[in-house]
Amino acid sequence: MAYWLQGILSFAAAAGFGIIFNAPRKLLFYCGVVGMTGWLVYSYIDDLSNDPAKSSFAGAFTVAFVAHLMAKKFKMPMIIFSVAGIIPLVPGGSAYNAMRNVIEKNYTVAMEYASVALIISGSIAMGLVFAEIITQLSMKVIGRLKSVD
Amino acid sequence: MTQDFELAVECCLLAGRLMMESGAETYRAEDTMDRMAISQHLTQSQSFVTPTGIIFSGSNSLPTRLVRISNRSTDLERIALVNNVSRKLVNKDITLQEAYSELVSIENEHKTLPLWIQIGAASIASASFLLLYGGTFKDVPTALIAGGIGFSISTLLEMKTRVKFFAEFLAALCICLIAIFSVTWGLGIDVDRIIIGSVMPLVPGLLITNAVRDLMAGHFVSGVSKGAEAFLTAFAIGAGVALGLSF
Numbered sequence: 381m382a383y384w385l386q387g388i389l390s391f392a393a394a395a396g397f398g399i400i401f402n403a404p405r406k407l408l409f410y411c412g413v414v415g416m417t418g419w420l421v422y423s424y425i426d427d428l429s430n431d432p433a434k435s436s437f438a439g440a441f442t443v444a445f446v447a448h449l450m451a452k453k454f455k456m457p458m459i460i461f462s463v464a465g466i467i468p469l470v471p472g473g474s475a476y477n478a479m480r481n482v483i484e485k486n487y488t489v490a491m492e493y494a495s496v497a498l499i500i501s502g503s504i505a506m507g508l509v510f511a512e513i514i515t516q517l518s519m520k521v522i523g524r525l526k527s528v529d
Numbered sequence: 530m531t532q533d534f535e536l537a538v539e540c541c542l543l544a545g546r547l548m549m550e551s552g553a554e555t556y557r558a559e560d561t562m563d564r565m566a567i568s569q570h571l572t573q574s575q576s577f578v579t580p581t582g583i584i585f586s587g588s589n590s591l592p593t594r595l596v597r598i599s600n601r602s603t604d605l606e607r608i609a610l611v612n613n614v615s616r617k618l619v620n621k622d623i624t625l626q627e628a629y630s631e632l633v634s635i636e637n638e639h640k641t642l643p644l645w646i647q648i649g650a651a652s653i654a655s656a657s658f659l660l661l662y663g664g665t666f667k668d669v670p671t672a673l674i675a676g677g678i679g680f681s682i683s684t685l686l687e688m689k690t691r692v693k694f695f696a697e698f699l700a701a702l703c704i705c706l707i708a709i710f711s712v713t714w715g716l717g718i719d720v721d722r723i724i725i726g727s728v729m730p731l732v733p734g735l736l737i738t739n740a741v742r743d744l745m746a747g748h749f750v751s752g753v754s755k756g757a758e759a760f761l762t763a764f765a766i767g768a769g770v771a772l773g774l775s776f
Contacts, residue, residue: 381663389657393729396654400680400730401552402641403605419661457557457612459738460605467734472725473662479767480721483775505741512745 383420390419390468397464407460410450415465418443422469432471432496433503439469440507448515466508471500533625537569538587540618540629542596544611545576545583547636549598551607552735555580555743555751561615565628568619580751580758600691603735610635644684651680651730659726664719671708671717675727679704683731694765697731701766704728705773724770733762 394415398408422439429435443465444458451458474497481490541562548558559576562585566574571591577584580601586593611632618628641647655676656669664672679700686696704727711717736759744752 381660386661389661393654393657393661396650396657397730397734398605399642399650400647400654401603401605401735402607404609405606407609455616456609457553457605459554459557459735459742460609463605463735463738466738467729467732468658468661470729470732470734470737472658472729472732475763475767476721476725476728476770479771480774483771501737504737508738508741509745512742 383423386423387416387420391416393468394419394464397467401463403460403464404456407454407456410454411461411464414443414446414450414461415468417446418465419468432474433499436469436471436500437503437507437510440466440504441511442507443469444508444511445515448511462508466504469500469504471497474500533569534571534587534591536625536629537566537571538585538591538594540569540625540632541565541571541574541576541587542583542585542594543629543632543636544615545578545585546596546598547611547632548608549578549580549583550601551604551611552601552739553608554739554746555748556746557608557612558583559748561612564619565615568621569625578748578751580754604639604641606641607635607639610639644681647684648677648681652677654730655679655727657726658729659722662722662725664722664726668717668719668723671711671723672726675704675707675711675723676730678707679727680730694761697762697765698769700731701728701769702773705770706776709773709776728766728770731762731766733759736762 391412395408395412398411403411418439421442422435425438426432426435444462447458447461447465450461474493478490478493478497481493544565545558545562548561555578558578562576563574566587571587573588575586581598583596583598584593614628614631614635617623618625652673656672659668659672682703683696683700686699687693690696705724708717708720708723708727711723712720717723736755740752740755740759743755
């Protein structure tokens with residue numbers, strides 16, 4: 381699918397989740413932007429590497445990093461921006477396929493899908509952690525540079 | 530002067546409770562309460578927040594207070610409003626009395642968006658996910674309907690029964706049945722993608738993010754319990770879909 385179409389769709393999905401979670405109305409646009417950037421990075425890395433773990437890590441990292449920047453800019457809790465952006469990255473497809481294969485009694489195939497879903501969730505969590513730590517460190521460095529001046 | 534301290538403790542507790550009821554991270558609620566307490570010269574305040582209750586002690590001489598958090602929902606705007614009040618109080622832009630009355634008015638007057646707008650948003654999100662996961666345009670109407678119905682079932686049942694897992698289970702089951710029927714009647718093409726797209730509004734996204742952030746901040750009690758809640762919700766959705774598919 382063309383990237384511009386993916387951008388529009390992921391924007392709509394993230395803004396929709398912003399409405400479901402009652403995000404402040406004037407920030408809905410930015411929730412959508414965070415979701416769109418995260419999904420586009422995810423999709424691009426997925427096309428390059430064909431490895432869902434890498435692309436989910438990159439997507440979650442981008443979402444959390446952009447959400448931190450927005451949180452600093454608007455002086456709002458970071459969670460407002462990140463929640464809607466994380467949801468498109470959730471391994472719904474592999475979890476679903478795992479469930480489906482359990483019903484069809486293909487337990488080995490089900491285990492394969494389930495472990496992919498587990499690895500993807502792990503890499504999303506790692507992406508969130510890395511973004512958090514990098515923003516904290518960079519804030520400290522910026523603060524120190526400012527105090528030197 | 531003691532009166533002031535009591536109001537300060539009351540104010541901190543109200544802010545913490547409002548944040549936890551709206552789905553904030555545990556460490557953010559603790560941080561907000563501590564900052565507000567320090568701004569009111571309660572320098573020895575201690576707070577301990579879990580997803581189901583808050584223990585807060587203003588100082589060694591004041592009594593320790595406990596507040597129970599019974600209903601939790603997701604309302605990001607309310608988190609932002611409470612955060613704004615605490616920021617203003619810490620910057621001394623408003624007095625303690627003003628902050629307290631603002632918090633009370635947030636609790637009583639703040640309204641979430643009407644349900645039909647939320648259902649519409651859930652429908653649009655479902656259809657977008659269907660297409661993002663490689664679905665065809667012919668399946669879009671089914672995903673719109675299934676996503677909307679699934680979300681409204683889970684929200685309404687959760688309001689009525691207060692049992693989240695049952696609500697999510699039934700919602701997932703309904704989505705699955707709608708998808709299967711639409712394909713048998715020739716309205717849809719790909720059962721799998723319709724179900725994956727329409728189930729997305731039920732995914733516990735806030736819990737997942739909060740669990741990770743709380744674990745990182747060292748709040749293991751909240752992090753693990755939120756992780757367990759997220760896992761159980763996901764399991765309920767999976768079980769509903771599984772039951773639907775096995776017909």
